[in-house]
Amino acid sequence: MTQYFFDIVGHQRSELDYQGQVLPTADDAYDMAESMAFDLAVRQADEMIGLEVAVSNTDGHKLFSVPVKTSYLAAMPMTA
Numbered sequence: 001m002t003q004y005f006f007d008i009v010g011h012q013r014s015e016l017d018y019q020g021q022v023l024p025t026a027d028d029a030y031d032m033a034e035s036m037a038f039d040l041a042v043r044q045a046d047e048m049i050g051l052e053v054a055v056s057n058t059d060g061h062k063l064f065s066v067p068v069k070t071s072y073l074a075a076m077p078m079t080a
Helices: 026-043
Strands: 002-010 013-015 021-023 052-056 062-067
Touching: 002 026, 021 026, 026 052, 026 062
Parallel strands: none
Antiparallel strands: 002 013, 002 021, 002 052, 052 062
16 A cells, blocks of 8 residues: 655746655555546636646655546536
């Protein structure tokens, strides 16, 4: 198990994750980052598009990032 940190960065601002999450694999961390990006797009679309969820390890090295993008909004079901 490895600890991963999920920072939300962009638009000249950052929301840093100081606690992190312990997950079994980097693939699990990627899935969590993708879920976070989707959630950000859905909750606050206009403000959040262009941000990214940057994932780093305990040494502070960025492993990968997942952008918050408008295509996530297209995946949402329409409500009547």
